[in-house]
Structures are given as structure tokens and as C-alpha cells.
Amino acid sequence: xxxxxxxxPFDPRVLxxxxxxxxxxxxxxxxxxxxxxxxVIGLQYMITALFFLLVGGLLSMIMRxxxxxxxxxxxxxxxxxxxxxxxxxxxxxxxxFPILNGFNNLLIPPMIGAPDMAFPRLNAAAFWMxxxxxxxxxxxxxxxxxxxxxxxxxxxxQSIQNPLxxxxxxxxxxxxxxxLSGISSIMGAVNFITTIIRMRAPGMGWFRMPIFCWTAVAAxxxxxxxxxxxxxxxxxxxxxxxxxxxxxxxxxxxxxMLYQHFFWFYSHPAVYVMVLPVxxxxxxxxxxxxxxxxxxxxxxxxxxxxxxxxxxxxWVHHMFYSGTPQWMRNLFMVTTMLIAxxxxxxxxxxxxxxxxxxxxxxxxxxxxxxxxxxxxFAGITGIMLATVPVDIHVGNTYFVVGHFHTVIFSTITxxxxxxxxxxxxxxxxxxxxxxxxxxxxxxxxxxxxxxxLPMHAAGLMGMPxxxxxxxxxxxxxNVLASLGAFLLGVATIPFLLNLVxxxxxxxKAPPNPWNAIGLEWLLPSPPPAENFEDDVPTxxxxxxxxxxxxxxxxxxxxYVAKAASAATGA
Amino acid sequence: xxxxxxxxxxxxxxxxxxxxxxxxxxxxxTGFVIFLLSESVIFLALFAGxxxxxxxxxxxxxxxxxxxxxxxxxxxxxxxxxxxxxxxxAERALHRGRLWQFRAWWLxxxxxxxxxxxxxxxxxxxxxxxxxxxxxxxxxxxxxxxHGLHVLTGxxxxxxxxxxxxxxxxxxxxxxxxxxxSLFWHFVDVIWVVLFxxxxxxxx
Numbered sequence: 001x002x003x004x005x006x007x008x009p010f011d012p013r014v015l016x017x018x019x020x021x022x023x024x025x026x027x028x029x030x031x032x033x034x035x036x037x038x039x040v041i042g043l044q045y046m047i048t049a050l051f052f053l054l055v056g057g058l059l060s061m062i063m064r065x066x067x068x069x070x071x072x073x074x075x076x077x078x079x080x081x082x083x084x085x086x087x088x089x090x091x092x093x094x095x096x097f098p099i100l101n102g103f104n105n106l107l108i109p110p111m112i113g114a115p116d117m118a119f120p121r122l123n124a125a126a127f128w129m130x131x132x133x134x135x136x137x138x139x140x141x142x143x144x145x146x147x148x149x150x151x152x153x154x155x156x157x158q159s160i161q162n163p164l165x166x167x168x169x170x171x172x173x174x175x176x177x178x179x180l181s182g183i184s185s186i187m188g189a190v191n192f193i194t195t196i197i198r199m200r201a202p203g204m205g206w207f208r209m210p211i212f213c214w215t216a217v218a219a220x221x222x223x224x225x226x227x228x229x230x231x232x233x234x235x236x237x238x239x240x241x242x243x244x245x246x247x248x249x250x251x252x253x254x255x256x257m258l259y260q261h262f263f264w265f266y267s268h269p270a271v272y273v274m275v276l277p278v279x280x281x282x283x284x285x286x287x288x289x290x291x292x293x294x295x296x297x298x299x300x301x302x303x304x305x306x307x308x309x310x311x312x313x314x315w316v317h318h319m320f321y322s323g324t325p326q327w328m329r330n331l332f333m334v335t336t337m338l339i340a341x342x343x344x345x346x347x348x349x350x351x352x353x354x355x356x357x358x359x360x361x362x363x364x365x366x367x368x369x370x371x372x373x374x375x376x377f378a379g380i381t382g383i384m385l386a387t388v389p390v391d392i393h394v395g396n397t398y399f400v401v402g403h404f405h406t407v408i409f410s411t412i413t414x415x416x417x418x419x420x421x422x423x424x425x426x427x428x429x430x431x432x433x434x435x436x437x438x439x440x441x442x443x444x445x446x447x448x449x450x451x452x453l454p455m456h457a458a459g460l461m462g463m464p465x466x467x468x469x470x471x472x473x474x475x476x477x478n479v480l481a482s483l484g485a486f487l488l489g490v491a492t493i494p495f496l497l498n499l500v501x502x503x504x505x506x507x508k509a510p511p512n513p514w515n516a517i518g519l520e521w522l523l524p525s526p527p528p529a530e531n532f533e534d535d536v537p538t539x540x541x542x543x544x545x546x547x548x549x550x551x552x553x554x555x556x557x558x559y560v561a562k563a564a565s566a567a568t569g570a
Numbered sequence: 571x572x573x574x575x576x577x578x579x580x581x582x583x584x585x586x587x588x589x590x591x592x593x594x595x596x597x598x599x600t601g602f603v604i605f606l607l608s609e610s611v612i613f614l615a616l617f618a619g620x621x622x623x624x625x626x627x628x629x630x631x632x633x634x635x636x637x638x639x640x641x642x643x644x645x646x647x648x649x650x651x652x653x654x655x656x657x658x659x660a661e662r663a664l665h666r667g668r669l670w671q672f673r674a675w676w677l678x679x680x681x682x683x684x685x686x687x688x689x690x691x692x693x694x695x696x697x698x699x700x701x702x703x704x705x706x707x708x709x710x711x712x713x714x715x716x717h718g719l720h721v722l723t724g725x726x727x728x729x730x731x732x733x734x735x736x737x738x739x740x741x742x743x744x745x746x747x748x749x750x751x752s753l754f755w756h757f758v759d760v761i762w763v764v765l766f767x768x769x770x771x772x773x774x
Contacts, residue, residue, distance in 0.1 A: 119597070119598075119601060122601075189608070190604050190605050190608070193604055194600045198596065198597050198600055199597075224604065224608040224611070225608070225611055227608070228608055228609065228611035228614075228615060229611060229612070232615035232616050232619070235712070235716075236712070239708065239712065243702075244702040245702055245705075245707075245708035246705055247712075252629065252704045252705055252708075253627040253628065253629030253630060253705035254705045255622070255623070255626070255705075258622060258623075262615060265615075
């Protein structure tokens with residue numbers, strides 16, 4: 001700034017993260033410290049998120065236990081309201097967002113050859129907000145009146161009721177937790193985008209980036225554009241709840257519909273924040289396990305941004321039955337259906353990649369295949385729901401619940417599992433047991449179909465969502481769904497057993513156990529603190545060059561040998 | 571993006587301050603601009619909400635309230651907007667290496683921001699309606715208050731930068747903090763101009 005000479009081109013080697021942090025131990029206790037190493041933060045995110053997956057899963061199993069009989073007999077209906085509110089909030093804000101940020105932290109720097117994130121301390125601060133707002137949200141079980149019962153979308157006027165009159169109530173804590181989650185996510189988004197824009201290895205132009213990085217930019221851009229709108233809506237909600245304003249109260253001239261617009265302007269795109277990185281994971285995994293280049297790489301990359309753009313102009317489809325004018329319904333029906341184009345392009349690209357490939361059915365591949373299979377189903381029910389007449393009929397029924405669980409669990413969480421099975425050896429240095437992994441997949445696949453398919457049927461028959469008791473005619477579908485949910489609970493046992501026992505005493509992982517192409521696989525497993533340190537490779541070809549016989553980086557043999565010798569030396 | 575492969579001999583030429591996890595100076599600005607773009611969306615959302623209420627609410631002005639007086643706030647607006655020019659002079663002085671001149675302009679910018687805040691406080695104290703007087707009162711106080719919070723943040727950040735300017739060798743690794751605060755200040759001013767038009771000019 002003070003000199004007139006142009007700044008030299010950025011050299012990723014100049015950025016050195018302070019690792020190990022002075023005084024931080026290089027053992028498990030580093031996960032409990034304010035560590036600024038992206039790989040430690042990534043694992044911190046993942047472990048925290050998996051803990052909250054168990055919390056959210058437990059809440060859902062209590063709900064399914066309640067719903068196994070038509071009468072409200074296991075829990076009180078008020079408690080049930082709190083259960084589904086907390087289940088949704090925990091799964092989105094404390095499981096999926098954190099675990100995907102874990103992937104971003106682990107994968108982005110090694111994939112682009114950077115030593116760390118652009119802002120390591122901001123990164124650590126963003127992570128440590130997660131346990132803080134997790135505790136705040138969990139504390140709402142302990143305040144008088146219990147947790148918020150307004151659902152994860154917290155529509156007024158239900159969400160601005162405060163019958164007990166306490167300033168600190170379940171809804172207040174909910175808003176606080178969501179606001180902190182938003183701040184943490186924006187800090188993360190600034191970090192991820194800056195890192196990808198500015199810290200790519202020499203030779204890695206935009207169109208040589210792995211698709212995961214493309215989808216990360218596309219997803220984080222949504223965070224930056226959408227989250228502020230949710231924050232604005234939540235601030236107004238907080239004022240109405242706690243400070244006597246009437247933004248959403250018609251008697252003071254306010255309008256509850258405005259909240260719905262603010263909420264869905266972010267919370268519909270939020271689905272794409274979660275699904276885009278999972279599209280990235282699928283696009284990474286299929287070429288590896290089919291031994292073929294990704295079909296239509298450029299189009300798949302660009303389609304991510306088409307999804308980002310379209311996702312910002314579809315939110316009203318959540319409000320078709322909220323008194324929305326007809327012209328608005330028609331407009332948003334069209335934009336919603338348009339989103340099927342870029343997502344369809346991606347699905348075709350994956351099928352094109354698999355076509356004629358030499359498939360290796362590892363656990364990671366099974367979860368990817370299962371995820372895409374479920375996603376196609378969810379895409380079709382999505383198009384049905386985008387259609388105004390169908391949506392007015394089935395909106396707020398179990399059809400919607402079945403649809404979005406097929407997206408959020410059977411696609412996104414499958415992708416998360418696939419990513420864990422694929423990259424676990426890279427970041428822990430240990431192989432997972434394939435047998436337990438396949439058991440996990442089989443139980444999960446059966447469990448998820450058994451849970452979510454009957455929900456579609458119950459919804460089409462007219463069963464409303466968010467009820468603790470229902471008409472006995474829906475009993476069969478609900479018993480199936482409950483059994484499926486308990487099976488999903490059982491499926492986590494081999495998964496957790498596998499993670500813990502493999503990490504402790506699993507077989508040592510070689511640098512590249514899957515014969516994959518990518519900068520992260522040129523590093524030892526686990527990679528050293530600053531990845532390539534002072535020896536960043538120069539990228540000379542695009543990603544996914546399977547079977548093309550051209551090296552990814554200059555001097556590739558040297559990097560392979562270096563990673564192998566680091567493994568044997570350790 | 572073309573990046574040349576540096577030889578090891580290039581490395582010692584990089585400023586030492588970059589070696590301790592502070593992030594690269596250019597990254598800081600990139601990240602800060604991305605953050606400001608995101609922050610501006612909060613204001614866009616609030617502006618959109620205000621416009622919707624203004625045009626569609628059946629109960630807009632609270633009973634007995636005629637509207638807002640414009641001329642007094644206009645004076646404070648002139649003070650705030652012209653402070654954007656003053657902070658530019660400060661930055662230019664710093665780039666030319668005139669440290670005391672920088673501090674003087676910088677302090678003047680802080681003073682102008684403070685005058686604006688005091689003016690807003692006086693206006694709030696004199697208004698006949700409060701936060702809970704319908705959606706009009708709520709919107710007015712929320713928008714001006716949220717913007718005022720940004721002005722206050724800007725003044726405090728400037729104070730921090732001013733204090734840092736007395737640290738020896740503070741600008742050896744560039745003056746990215748000053749550039750970022752100055753960007754923030756221009757942002758706050760632009761937001762105010764839109765806010766002023768929405769709230770004070772667009773009354774009928």
C-alpha cells in the first residue's frame with residue numbers, strides 16, 4: 001500500500017499457519033484447543049457434528065416412538081412440538097452445516113495446494129462458536145416452558161408467543177443460537193472463498209480445480225447472500241418477541257408474511273448450501289471408483305453456479321398456500337422447475353461417468369450410488385411439489401416430510417458418509433474396515449427407504465405433518481416409518497464402532513489407497529501440518545485424468561515417492 | 571490466473587510479518603470486501619422490508635404523528651457524507667508518508683462520525699413516538715439504530731487504527747487495516763444516503 005511497485009504474484013508458500021500452536025499438544029488434546037490448523041479444525045467440526053447427529057437422531061427416535069401408535073401416548077403434544085423443532089434445528093445447524101464445513105476445512109487447502117486457510121484464526125473462531133451455540137440451543141430444554149415449539153421455520157405469530165413471560169425462553173435461545181450459527185457460517189464463507197480465490201497452487205486455473213472446490217464456492221456464495229436476509233428476519237423476530245415491536249403483528253400494522261419471505265429467502269437456498277458440496281463429493285468419487293474422467297467437467301462446474309443463481313429466486317414455493325397471489329405462484333413454479341435443469345445435468349454427468357466404467361464397489365462408492373439413486377427419486381417428488389396444484393394439495397403433509405428427508409438424509413447424509421469413507425484414510429492415516437462399512441450401508445439403505453417411502457404415501461392420503469396423534473387409517477405407514485427409523489438408529493452402531501476402532505488401531509493407510517488423482521493424494525496420510533509446505537507442486541493438467549496417462553503435476557513421481565517415504569519413515 | 575513458480579531465493583524477500591498466521595495483506599482486503607458485500611445484503615433486506623411496509627401497511631404513521639422533520643437530519647447527513655472525503659484525504663496523506671497529517675484527517679473523520687451520532691441521539695430524544703408505536707416506530711428505530719451501530723463501530727475501529735499508528739514500525743508491512751476501515755466508512759456512508767432517501771425524503 002505504501003509503495004508504488006505492483007505487488008508480487010501470490011506465492012502460497014509465504015503463508016504459514018502457526019502449527020503446532022505454541023503450547024498445543026500434538027495428540028488428541030489438540031482437538032480441545034484453539035488450534036488454527038485447518039486439518040485440526042476440520043476434524044473438530046466433524047466430531048462435533050457427529051455428536052449432534054446422535055442428539056438429533058435420538059430426538060427423531062423419540063418422535064417415531066410417539067408416532068408408532070395413533071394416540072399421543074408416549075410424550076405430551078407440547079413436548080412433541082419441542083422435539084420436532086429441536087430435531088430440525090439440530091440436524092441442520094449443528095450436524096449438516098458443521099460437518100460440511102469440516103469437509104471444506106479438510107479438503108479445500110490440500111486440493112488446491114494451499115498450506116492452510118486464508119485466515120486461520122478466523123477459522124478457529126468460527127468453529128468454536130459451534131459448541132457455544134450448541135450449548136445455548138440445548139439449554140432451551142432447561143428453561144421454563146421448554147424449547148421452542150414453533151418448528152425450525154419459527155413462523156410468527158406462534159414464535160412470538162411468550163405465555164410464561166420470561167425474558168429468556170426457548171424461542172429467545174433458539175433465535176440467539178441461529179444468529180450465532182449465521183455469524184459463524186459467514187465467517188467460514190469469507191474464509192473459504194478467499195482461500196479458493198487467492199491461494200491456488202501454481203498452474204491451477206479455475207478450470208483445473210476439483211469440482212468439490214467449485215461447489216464449495218457456489219455453496220458459500222449462497223451463505224453470503226442468503227444468511228444476512230435470515231439474520232434481518234430473525235432480528236425483527238427477536239424484537240417482536242422480546243422488545244414489544246410489531247413487525248409481524250397485524251394489529252400494529254405489521255405483516256407475518258414478511259417473515260416467511262425473509263426466512264425462505266435463505267432457508268430454501270440453504271438446502272443447496274448442503275447439497276452442492278455433496279454434489280462435489282459425488283463428482284470426486286465417481287471418477288475414482290469408475291476409473292474414468294468426470295463426464296462434462298466444464299458443464300458440471302458451471303452448473304453449480306446456475307444452481308446458486310436459481311436457488312435465490314425460488315423461495316416463494318414454500319408459501320404457495322400462505323395467501324400468495326396467483327402471478328407470484330406461477331412465476332415461482334417456473335423458476336423452481338428450472339432448477340431441475342442444472343441438477344439434471346449433474347445427474348447425467350455422473351451417469352455418463354459411470355457408463356462403461358470399471359466400477360469398484362467400496363463403501364464410499366455404495367453410499368454415492370445410493371445417494372444419487374435417492375436423489376433422483378427426491379428430484380421427481382420435488383418437481384411434483386413445485387407444481388402449484390399438487391403443492392396446495394399435499395403442502396404441510398407427510399409427503400413434504402418424506403420429500404425433504406429423502407433429500408437431506410438419503411442424499412446429503414449419504415454423500416457425507418461417502419465422503420467420510422473416502423477421505424478418512426487421508427486425514428487420520430488409518431484405513432476403515434470395509435466389512436463394517438458395508439454393513440453400515442446396507443442397514444442405512446434399508447432403514448432410510450423403510451422410513452421415508454411410507455411417509456410419501458401417508459402424505460398423499462392426507463396425513464398432516466407436525467402432529468403427535470393421527471387418524472388410525474395412517475397407522476400402517478407410520479409403523480413402517482418408525483421401524484425404519486429405529487433401524488437407522490441401529491445402523492449408526494457399526495458406523496461409530498468403525499470410526500473409533502479404525503482410528504485407534506486400524507491398518508495404516510498408504511498415501512493413495514484408492515489410486516485417486518488429486519493434489520491431496522500426493523500428500524502423506526495424514527498430511528503434514530502445512531500440506532506441501534515449501535514444495536507446492538505446479539499443476540499441469542485438469543483433474544480426473546483417469547486412464548488418460550498424463551501427470552497431474554510437474555515432477556509427479558518425486559511427490560509420490562516423497563509421500564511414500566514419509567509414510568514409511570513415520 | 572498465472573502464477574510464476576518462485577525460486578527459494580525469492581522467499582526471504584517476502585515481509586517477515588506474513589510468517590505468523592496473520593494472513594496475506596491482499597487476502598485481508600479480499601476477505602473484507604467479501605464480508606462487506608454480505609453485510610450490505612442485511613441492509614438490502616431491511617430496506618426491502620421498509621419499502622413493503624411503507625407501501626402496504628394499513629396502519630403506517632402512529633396516531634398524532636405527522637412525519638419526520640428533514641432539515642436538521644439533512645445537516646448531519648452532510649457532515650457524515652463529507653467525512654468520506656476527509657477519510658480519503660487521510661489515506662492519501664498516509665500513502666505519501668505524512669503521518670501527522672494522516673492522524674489529523676483521521677481524527678477529523680472520527681469527530682464527524684461522532685457529531686452524526688450525537689445528532690441522531692438528539693433527534694431520537696425529541697421524537698414523539700417510540701419503538702413500540704406500530705410498525706412505523708419499530709422500522710424507524712431499527713433501521714436508524716442498526717446503521718448507527720455501524721457508525722459507532724466505524725468510529726471505534728478508527729480509534730484503534732489511530733492508537734496503532736503510534737506503534738513503531740506499524741506500517742512496515744503495509745497499511746491494510748487503514749484501507750479496510752476506510753472502505754467500511756465509505757460503506758456506512760453509502761448506506762446512510764439510501765436510508766436517508768427512504769426514511770426522510772420518501773414521506774408522502
